[in-house]
Amino acid sequence: MKMNFNFRKHVALLSILAFISLFNAGSVYAQKNTSVKIIINPDHKGPVINRHIFGHFAEHLGTGIYGGIWVGLDSEIPNTRGIRNDVVEALIELKVPNVRWPGGCFADQYHWRDGIGTPDERNSRINVSWGGAPEPNSFGTHEYFDFLNQIGSEAFVSANVGSGTVQESADWLEYLTATGSTLAEERDRNGHPDPYDVEFWGIGNEVWGCGGPFTPQEYITELKKFATFTTNYNTDVNTQFVAVGPDSFDEFSFGYTEAIMKAWANKTWTWNIQGLSLHNYTRGGYPPEIPATDFDEKQYAEVIQETLGMDEFIAENRAIMDKYDPNTEVSILVDEWGAWYAPTEGTNPGFLQQQNSQRDAIIAALNFNIFTRHAERVHGANIAQMINVLQAVILTEDEKMILTPTYHAFRMYVPFQDAARLDIEFDAGKYQIDDIELPRVDVIAAKGKDGQIYVAITNIDPNNTASFELPIEGFTINNIKGETLYASEIDAHNTFDNPDNVAPKKIDPKVSQNKIAVNVQPQSLTVLEINTKK
Ligand code: AHR
Numbered sequence: 001m002k003m004n005f006n007f008r009k010h011v012a013l014l015s016i017l018a019f020i021s022l023f024n025a026g027s028v029y030a031q032k033n034t035s036v037k038i039i040i041n042p043d044h045k046g047p048v049i050n051r052h053i054f055g056h057f058a059e060h061l062g063t064g065i066y067g068g069i070w071v072g073l074d075s076e077i078p079n080t081r082g083i084r085n086d087v088v089e090a091l092i093e094l095k096v097p098n099v100r101w102p103g104g105c106f107a108d109q110y111h112w113r114d115g116i117g118t119p120d121e122r123n124s125r126i127n128v129s130w131g132g133a134p135e136p137n138s139f140g141t142h143e144y145f146d147f148l149n150q151i152g153s154e155a156f157v158s159a160n161v162g163s164g165t166v167q168e169s170a171d172w173l174e175y176l177t178a179t180g181s182t183l184a185e186e187r188d189r190n191g192h193p194d195p196y197d198v199e200f201w202g203i204g205n206e207v208w209g210c211g212g213p214f215t216p217q218e219y220i221t222e223l224k225k226f227a228t229f230t231t232n233y234n235t236d237v238n239t240q241f242v243a244v245g246p247d248s249f250d251e252f253s254f255g256y257t258e259a260i261m262k263a264w265a266n267k268t269w270t271w272n273i274q275g276l277s278l279h280n281y282t283r284g285g286y287p288p289e290i291p292a293t294d295f296d297e298k299q300y301a302e303v304i305q306e307t308l309g310m311d312e313f314i315a316e317n318r319a320i321m322d323k324y325d326p327n328t329e330v331s332i333l334v335d336e337w338g339a340w341y342a343p344t345e346g347t348n349p350g351f352l353q354q355q356n357s358q359r360d361a362i363i364a365a366l367n368f369n370i371f372t373r374h375a376e377r378v379h380g381a382n383i384a385q386m387i388n389v390l391q392a393v394i395l396t397e398d399e400k401m402i403l404t405p406t407y408h409a410f411r412m413y414v415p416f417q418d419a420a421r422l423d424i425e426f427d428a429g430k431y432q433i434d435d436i437e438l439p440r441v442d443v444i445a446a447k448g449k450d451g452q453i454y455v456a457i458t459n460i461d462p463n464n465t466a467s468f469e470l471p472i473e474g475f476t477i478n479n480i481k482g483e484t485l486y487a488s489e490i491d492a493h494n495t496f497d498n499p500d501n502v503a504p505k506k507i508d509p510k511v512s513q514n515k516i517a518v519n520v521q522p523q524s525l526t527v528l529e530i531n532t533k534k
Pocket residue numbers: 059103104105106205206336384385390
């Protein structure tokens with residue numbers, strides 16, 4: 001009887017705990033632990049994870065450039081030649097490999113001559129793509145390259161195909177890269193005698209939509225002209241020409257990959273491309289209605305599910321490219337990706353301003369992992385966008401600046417830049433809510449340029465911790481360090497009043513009996529650095 005009584009009490013207590021757990025997703029009551037074994041094969045090196053996979057995108061849109069980067073020479077906000085110092089300092093930490101500029105849709109309304117010469121005499125225009133905002137052109141070519149130089153990054157210029165001419169594009173790249181021509185002398189008079197390095201040259205943007213609109217065949221006619229007559233004269237750099245490819249959302253863009261790769265396979269000696277751009281946002285339809293904060297677990301799972309669709313989108317395009325280009329001469333550059341939510345209330349909807357939460361750090365990590373798994377073909381990707389716009393890494397308000405959870409994800413992944421992907425095995429398990437089934441965890445590993453092994457672990461599951469065990473096979477350990485980005489609420493975010501609410505913390509993984517053991521929190525991102533002995 002007594003045992004029965006106790007048993008009933010125990011069951012009752014469990015029921016209460018289960019009940020509480022329903023309303024405390026992520027709380028201690030709901031948590032159980034999943035055990036995951038990761039086998040790393042340090043000798044099976046895969047392709048290099050091109051550092052350009054961690055690229056950024058900065059468009060003339062909202063306060064992305066004006067306010068976010070450029071405050072002007074007379075600003076009281078500390079700046080160097082008009083570019084804010086706090087932002088530069090933060091971006092240096094990310095080792096930003098390239099910044100795609102000036103758009104986006106804006107690129108196809110941008111005329112580069114508006115943005116050179118004496119600032120007071122520059123043409124001002126109206127940014128018709130984004131909120132009808134005034135465009136003073138104070139941030140132009142030289143300011144962009146000054147910014148790149150200050151943060152130690154490379155150039156990805158998107159040329160105007162939609163409303164520009166082939167001659168305009170040819171002149172811009174000559175102005176940037178030539179020596180001894182009239183345009184080179186003009187650059188010199190404008191303060192830069194040496195040619196600039198231009199790593200990437202985008203031939204238009206979303207030419208099936210805001211940058212055209214062209215059918216694939218119409219664009220191919222333009223592409224051939226722009227690629228034939230736009231020349232890089234700086235022999236220190238092999239500028240990569242990037243053609244416009246599809247967007248996962250836009251029905252008009254379907255068929256671009258097939259048409260362009262077919263045209264490329266049959267090309268003449270006069271033109272070439274080295275990259276094909278893909279765009280893929282997490283936005284659940286248009287206009288975007290997903291809230292950036294104050295969402296529930298189901299909404300979280302829906303967004304993660306959509307994000308994971310990046311894998312299939314790349315795989316489908318890769319398969320088409322493999323048919324025409326089996327030797328991977330043309331790379332995929334996912335030069336716009338990120339979460340696109342409903343705009344922050346009270347802001348100009350054309351400015352695409354949104355908060356950034358722990359969910360966004362998970363989204364960033366999952367995208368990095370997908371790009372890494374496709375590293376044979378994906379040689380670049382650009383987060384949309386760098387500052388104050390969409391899934392930004394930095395938010396500013398006048399003189400204030402905060403780093404977002406997405407910033408921390410980028411910073412934690414820095415060692416993966418140009419690292420060699422390592423083969424790993426693990427059981428991702430399953431996280432389910434209603435009809436949505438997702439992998440519970442995701443992991444990638446790489447051998448860094450410094451010779452150390454790096455492992456990135458994402459725990460997608462918002463309710464359960466996970467303990468990982470990594471048998472030490474094929475390498476010996478000198479020491480091991482780790483960092484984790486965790487927040488008890490999945491929509492936790494940083495604000496100007498509470499800038500470090502979500503920030504990485506050091507962890508201390510244990511090594512015993514020839515295994516590394518690490519426990520990761522729900523809805524978290526962890527990066528381990530395994531210092532191996534020679
Ligand atoms: O990043 C915002 C916009 O999204 C870009 O300007 C455009 O290329 C895409 O549709």
